[in-house]
Amino acid sequence: MKKNISYLIMFLFILLSNFTTNAQDRSGSITYKGIVNEKFVDSFLVAYKKKDRPMSVKQDVIKAMENAKVEEFLLNFKNDESYYYKKPILEDQNYLMGSRAGTTPYYTNSSKDMIIEMSRALGNINKIPLEWEITSKTKKIGNYTCRQAKTTEKLYSRQGHFFYKDVVAWFTPDISISFGPKNYNGLPGLILQIEDREYTLTAIKINLNPSDDVKIKRIDKKDKVISEKESYRRIEEMMSDRERNMSRN
Template identity: 45%
Template sequence: MIKKLLSAVIICIAAGLVSGLYAQNISGIVNYRGEMNKKYVDSFVVALNSNKEIPMSTKQAVTRMYRDATPDTYILSFKGAESYYYYVKPLEDETVPYNVGSKAGLTSYYTNNKTKEMIMTNSGLGDVLMNKNIKWDITQTSKKIGKYTCYKAIFANQTYGKKKTVAWFTPEISVNFGPKYYKGLPGLILQIETQMFSLTATKVTLNPNESDLKIERVKNRKQLISMEEYSKRATEIRENHRKQR
């Protein structure tokens, strides 16, 4: 009981620190390792093999791709009120015909806490001004990730289906950033767990050299599109692909 009370106090203190983030000059670089979850791969392979319309050779090839998928690398850079999260493209390996990767996406995200903006960059559809507001349920469950004590939080408003998303954040680093569009907790998010993939911090560098920080801002704000326009364009692309089959 006492431990839980102390944990709650720590989290509340951290929340206060994060709310005053703008007055601080906190900066950092976080490397994340993205991996497909084994349970997801297993269920995908079962569903694939149960489809009688797919040739056996195709099933075997796709199964190998999923079983042999290599992890992806992502980087989160943050300084003051801004953060930038992006995918790190690996060196091409001609011996590997295709890498499924982690299924955690290739999209970049720019966040500005002062303006309360989050912008998603999609190479095919442009820059999207997101209106995503994540509501977290913070628990007292804790674990260590590296040297940091992290607390478990659950994604409450399931915008993208009923499957829960779990975040592990550390109040020891008082910024409210995290990978992808996951943010808003009283501490840096070091791990995200979804049904399909996980993102886990493998290296945290605080107050790095200024030249190592990569924060890309939108160059032409007039070309920003809304989430509604993004969804419309994505639907049109899917329909065009379907018609071309």
């Protein structure tokens, strides 16, 4: 009887050890496709055509919006960390409209409740985690059943005022990883799609536990990290400097 109990304890210990190891060795790379929403393009063009602009400028902007390019983004994750960034492209798109999903990379460390927006203009910004409301709606994305979650994001404009943006996320509990594109994470499952007024990001390739080591770009210890409140002040300073320079010319 004692021998059976010893075997049972040993079996449970091995099972628990394997589970812990598997939980710690999670890694993967998710590819997202970013596209401009048609409704946004339509509403933008209707409003823009009414503006007082030179016809040549109008034609260039309208052409760029109507021929907006699809962009791809990568989310690499390993254990408690993730790194999200825009996939490099070979062709020159300086004069073409992209997906409007942005180009700023993000670093996340879930064990430290850290979400860093790695802004080229403003520096490393420590983002406040979003609060999600999970609804009863579901839909399929690829082979995964996803649940809907909603949030309202508070942002600061270059004009110096706050505005709010509604965001919808579709996450799958089948992949129990709380990461997603940009600063959208913290849900009980991997986010496969993000929808806002301007763009949609959708996972098109999911590579879990790849044989190659995934690359995570971290914040250097010597790099300064600022708060969202500090980033607002920097935006105001940048706009003041720009207006001052324009008045001199």
